Amino acid sequence: MSVKEENKNPAETAVKEKKQVAAKLIPVYIMGKRYEVPEGLTIMKAMEYAGYKFVRGCGCRGGTCGACGTVYRKPGDYKLQVALACQKTVEPDMYMAQIPFFPVNRAQYEFADLTSAPEEVFKLYPELFRCVACNACTKACPQGVEVMDAIAALKQGNIAEAARLSFDCIQCGLCASRCFGELAQYHMIQLARRIYGAKILPRAEHLAEMVGTINEGRYDQILEELKHVKEDELKKLYQEREAEPMVAGEDWKPKDTRYL
């Protein structure tokens, strides 16, 4: 496997070379145990530096999958902090632990049968009303979602607001892990987003029309012919195709309508 070294491009950045040289070491406490790791690393890379190999607690490594929810405290501070291990840079003397899984209640439902009535959510998640607005969920959200406000919106029957407020949710589960009322907020707001997307937001009629046009066979012949066009001819068609200008508005129409 030693090919990598042979073909370095000055601008390429080899994984192996990554800043393991001469970085200042700082102490961190992984589940209470002290390690010294280079400053500037994310919690995830710091744990790998220390010798951990992840099976759980590591997913996209890019801040969107929610696998690496982490809680930590800094010395002298009563506050519990939260972060995604793949996003947060280590700080000296931080005490940290990952919460790779947290058991919660999730309701089963036939989505097609649901309406946009607020009561649908109340029926599936009656524990919604156990919320006392303690705000621990919002404080525990590494995405900065106003979780408590989204739950408040659900209680008010405002599914649209709950959906909008919770759009950045990555379902890491840290909110549920901290909930005083034992709610599974991230499942509730997922339900809200789905109801909003399918049953409250107006549907795209042009999309339904296009599906109808396709099903009527409008493009069958056109595509059949395209499939057999020779590469040179195809290149010509490609280069000649009319481009919608970048600045064009919704009302832009092409001159050539033969293939619409």
Add this chain to the structure above:
Amino acid sequence: MSYLGYPDFFEPYIKKVEQNRPARVDKRRKGEEFPFMSLEERQEILKHHPDYKEEGKREIKVGPNKGYRIAHEFVDLLEAKSKVDPDKVDLTRADYGTDVLVIGGGGAATIAALIAEENGAQVIVATKLRHGDANTMMAEGGIQAASKGEKDSPYYHYLDVMGGGHFKNDPEIVATFVKQAPDALRWLENLGVMFSKFPDGRLDAMHGGGTCRKRMHYCADLSGLEIMRTVRDEARNRANIKVLEFSPAVELILNEYGQCAGALLYNMETEEYIVVRAKAVVLATGGAGRLHIQGFITTNHYGATADGIVLGYRAGVPLAFMHTVQYHPTGVIFPEQIEGWLITERFRSEGADILNVHGEKFVNEREPRDVESARFIKECLDGKGVPTPTGKVGIWLDSPMLDILHGEGRVRTAFVGKWKVYNRLGIDISKAPMLVYPTLHYQNGGLKDDDECKTTVPGLYVAGEVTGGLHGENRLMGNSLMDIVVFGRIAGKNAAIFAREKAKEGKLTLEHVKRYHKELEEAGIITDRVAPMLLPDYTRPEVKEKQLTASYLGTWR
């Protein structure tokens, strides 16, 4: 000491960007674009693309594609042994039995599972990480479908896909893709995906690199997350879909009739190997960024290690288009904490300029991804990249332009995910540009299949990034999310039908693995490499040296 959140080092460089920004905005407003390259010019520039570096590749010596030159990192995995001795596996006792086994836990796999279930199948989903921790989740840009009949049609989508793929794509697959895309989009709408829309329900849409019509639909800048969490939520509603997490497949299992009849899974936590017997299998294991081809950083998730390629190839499925790999032009090169992180193409679609160290434009920002990446690399090789204090080179992506073009707050609202992460690092990207460089992003090729997701192995269906054909030699933005929906649905349906109508009960076998081992031996490949890799190994050599009693099998301790 910092300038707009960047170390002082960058101040003179950022100032160059700021100086000519008003003039560039002005041009943008007038619709003046940097000229696109001709097909010939593209061909010339592509010589700087990593795919075109012959020293990065070698011929594979075994299997259906013997003699095919692909990246060393892929060959290393294909010229490797199974994780287990096939003779040790007791195939007479299956731990699980099901109609359809779906291997993978991302978008294509989950969608295939949903549709297989709707077609009456009992489904098991076997996934390496948690359900949903996959590249789908990370896709930000959008999803292509010709949805607006007054200006677009599958015809134009077809041309765009073919042009992006250098006209080498499989025409049957592309035709099915562009025809099914609108229905797939509507299916997502039905499931409750929150697409960005106009107040009347019309879908927002924009250009992507290589599109002639604005057909990139999106859900703010979290399209993949929104799609993935929605289909996953739906899968959780279905009693007939069982998900086995942290249980990747390490081999496909065939039966005595040559049909695919299950898989051998590895419980990564208890280290047991598990036999799943199935009447049909959908392989949807995604891509390969974590192989770090040619040492490149990657945007991919932790488990993107080409497992499906290894499994399928050993079972006799040929490869297609594996000689090309997609480098996304805009991965973060600085700050280092988010190095490799993907900056969605939508910044460019909305009008952010690409600039060199002098603050000058040197390329149209909407060339196909491979051309765009190659052009970036060339600019840096020519010494016109922006240096970083950590000794790297990058290219500016001038995000603050969007607030000027579309109104104050545009960056913060339309790119909320990006804005927040940079903001945590002290950089406001509505004020300061982003420094980027190409990053390993997508496996253009994969296992060869047809427009019905069939492979050469009866009962084995494939979908998503693990396949090769749709994107030819280069995928366009927005076509991978649509790929997983269109072909996830087709694979799920066909697998359920196969399970019901064609599957035969027969003795399970791993003979194909034994044959493969023998072939390796005959080709003179003596190696202790094992595959699939499952997870990359980021353990430091210094740590390994002290693991005196540990033994490694591949990357696995």
Add this chain to the structure above:
Amino acid sequence: MSLAYYPGCTLKTKARNLEEPGIASLEVLGFKLEEIPRWNCCGAVYSLAEDDLIHQVAPIRNLIRVKEQGKDKLATLCAFCFNTLKRANLLMRENAEKRNTLNSFMDEEIDYGGEVKVVHLLEVLRDEIGWEVLAQKVKLPLRELKIAPYYGCTLLRPREIAIDSVENPTILREFLEALGASPVDFPESTRCCGSYQIISNPDDISEYARDILNSALSHGAEALVLTCPLCDYNLGRGQKELIKKHNEFKEMPLFYFTQLLALALGLDSQVCHFELNYGSPESLLREKDLLS
């Protein structure tokens, strides 16, 4: 004039017939009710346990939202929310120890000491607009409509938060008079509707409601006017059953005070959402030529 306004969850779902006519009427009277941002459930019932501070958190957060906006008054429409919010406010104003505990628990919020004044919309009508002015604005006097004011508990008890005399309240009577209706006093007007007992003893509450409704009827009332969605539920929900069970029982229409207000101010009756009312309030109104 704009007024910070707290709607409460029920007004957004079941009791839109309390909220919508209220907002529309106040606009006619020159007051814009501005919903406070990021409001939460009021807590529904004021917690009586001395050491149960966690249930004070929700109402106090709402008051903090008002203070954050630089406002010093909060109007409510639902009598139950009024009660909970005003009592929590009082706690913050008067109990230093608990105030400190609660403020330090909510360390992400600004400190709060009961600075906001919580008022019910009836108080706004009485104290800021005045009955005379209101009477002048009436376009459709509710003549001949014999209505019994029903206060229930939450506007009047405990004494510290009462909007009127605890023993002999007159605010609803005065309100009805301003609208041109004929108020009908009856002894049960301040009796409890049964409140949350409805959950554990629904049958008892039905009978309890029968006493209240019968009393109003026997004093000549044709309908009741209410301020609280829970009173509405307890008095309205069981009426159909009561008719079946007791031959002599007569259905009694229930109105929210805001519905009568909107009607008298000549607003489109659609804003009243009579379809959400128990019984048949519309037929009574038609009978009196108050609705076309």
